[in-house]
Amino acid sequence: MTQPLYQQIADEYQRIIHSGALKRGDRFPSIRHIMQTQQVSMSTAVQACHVLEDWGLLRAKARAGYFVEDVQAHKQTTSPSAASTATTHPTELPEDWAKRYDGLHQLISQWLAEAEQKPVHIDFMTAVASPSLYPTAQLNRAATSVLRRHPEILTTFARRYGHPKLRAVLARRCAERGMPLEGKAITITHGCIEALNLALRAVCSKGDVVAVESPTFYGVLQALEAQGLQPLEIPTSAEHGISLDALEMALDTQQPPVRAVICMPTLHNPLGCSMSDANKQALVALCKRYQVPLIEDDIYAQTGPEQALGKPAKAWDSDGSVIYCSSLNKVLAPGMRLGWMAAGKWQARVEMLKYSQSRYIDELNQLTAASFMESQAYDRYLLRFQAHLQQLRHCAAQAIERSFGTQVQVIYPSGGMMLWLRLPDDASALELSKRALEQGVLTAPGPMFSSKPRMAHFLRLSYGAVSEAQIENGIRILAQLLPQCRIHATLAKTA
Ligand SMILES: Cc1ncc(COP(=O)(O)O)c(C=O)c1O
Structure with missing residues (x-):
């Protein structure tokens, strides 16, 4: 997959610096020069410089612009004790980090790696609820009772594709949501992410084009890149979800043709939007008309009130061409890693791929x-869980209004556990995410949700955990940092 433009530009200058053509202390080309020579926007040029700064190759001098640093000298001046106590700013990531994550969306991978290494006090990135909101005591009691009734469960070979009891319960729960399924049509997986990966492997081959929403969940972008698939981003709005007109045009004209569509019609990550039932039905019909499989990711559906969210798109699937993927990791127990899928006409293929990839899921x-x-x-737990999330959403809405005022725009969803903030255009x-992380506040910056250099002034905040x-505290910190993260402030620094 092609890298973001700013990353490509940063790579190019990195090569020039390493070749010796630009030496330590040399003045680096101005933002205007980069814009003109590379034919890019100001924000792309600035982002490229930030990347080089993060790699330790550039240093900004007040009112003088950027100057070339020497990465070797930079490393040598870091004493061993300083290195061991230093926080892991990107400059301190191993020099070969980019190669480590080659093919896994480097920006996403680097951000995930950085977040792992920093002390985080307020986690607005992980999209799960805190353990206190899940039914810990009830699940513990249930697990004890299962162990009592099945003392050899840990030492017995697990059944293929899932335990019939779980498959039957999931099927019944689906039927209640207007999506009748038989238990044997369901395959149990390691989370929704395995289901999505299996779905892609079942219907695509290396190099194929897959239509995705823009923005989309970063895990989808990583999965596509890891499988050598090309994302085709379809405009998606926070009010209505994926543009069916744009998708139709892509299905009609795209060359090489679109081989699959991945979509989150209910409580989209990161936008939070849900398509109307009529649009979900139209989406299924559209994919069917072009004979392109629709992979539906429905992982957040039960985090909001059913009457506001409607049915899954799979409810309108008459011939098995929708591959439905979900998990219990958001709604019940993140520690269990239980996911599942209903792969329709690809079920046999998916099951064999699962067998070859990861065998079975533990039965306890x-x-x-x-x-x-x-x-x-x-059912009682679900209502309480949804009410808790709604209370946190309300609290986040008030904090955003108090701290940011009219500087940010947000559309408040009817469920889920995340908000998509539109910052000022020059932010x-x-x-902002990097500066916030220095203060222990972890967020998910917009560029993680696209394979192109887009979403630069968007931020995802998860409030469940x-x-x-x-x-209140985390949003106040973000609002305080925002003025330093606007491009006019950066330009003043480098002018
Ligand atoms: C939209 C979406 N799909 C899939 C996943 C992965 O789910 P799981 O943790 O069940 O593998 C996530 C996790 O955040 C998600 O947000």
């Missing part, structure tokens, strides 16, 4: 989840 978890989900206690979400006090 499956039976534990099934015994809780078949009880009415699960760099990546810069934080307290109300952390929401």
Whole structure:
């Protein structure tokens, strides 16, 4: 997959610096020069310079512009004790980090790696709820009872494709949402991410084009790149979801043709939007007309009230051409890693791919989840869980209004656990995320959600795993940092 433009420009200058054509202390070309020679926007040129700065190859001098640093000298001047106590700013990531993540969307991979290494006090990035919102005690009791009833469960070979009891419970829950399925049509997976990967492997071959929403969940972009597939980004709005007109045009004219469509029609990540039932039906019909499989990611559906969110798109699938993927990791128990899929006409292929890739899923978890989900206690828990998330969303909305005022725009979704903030047009979400991380506040910058240099002034905030006090505090920190992350401030620094 092609890298973001700013990354390509940064790579090019990195090569020039390493070749010796630009030496330590040399004045680096101005933003205007980069814009003219590379034919790029100001924000792309500035982002490229930020990347080089992060790699330790450039240094900004107040009112003088950028100057070339010497990465070797930079490393030598770092004493061993300083290195061990230093925070892991991108400059301190191993020199070969880019190669390590080659083919895995470098920007996403680098950000995930950095976030792992920094002390985080307020986590607005991980899209799960905090353990206190999940039914920990009930699941623990259920697990104990399963162990008592099946003392050899950990030492017995697990069944292929999933335990019939869990498959049956999931099928019944689907039927309640207007999507009748038989238990044997369901395959249990390691989370939704395995389901998505299997779906792509089942219907695509290396080099194929896959239509995705823009923006889309970064895990989809990594999966596509890892499988050698090309994302084709289709405009998607926070009000209505994927543009069906744009998708139709792509299905009609794109060469090489689109081989699959991946979509989150309900509680989209990161936008939070849900398509109307009529549009979901039209989406299924459109894909069917062009005989292109639709891979539906429905992982957040049960985090919001069903009446506001409608049915899954798969409810309108009459011939098995929708591959439905979901998991219990958002809604029930992130630690169990239980996912599942209904692959329609590709089920046999998916099951064999799963067998060859990761064999079976442990049955203690499956039976534990099934015994809780078949009880009415699960329905009561779901209502409480949704109400908690709604309260946190309300709290985040108030904090955003108090701290940012009219500087940011947000559309508040009817469920899920994330907000998509539109910052001022000249703001760099990546810069804001980096500065916030230095203060222990972890966010997901917009560029992670596109394979192109887009979404530079968008930020995703997940609020499920934080307290109300952390929401208030974290959003105040972000608002305080925002003025330093606007391009006019950067230009003043480099002018
Ligand atoms: C939209 C979406 N799909 C899939 C996944 C991966 O899900 P799982 O953790 O069940 O593998 C996530 C996780 O954040 C997600 O947000």
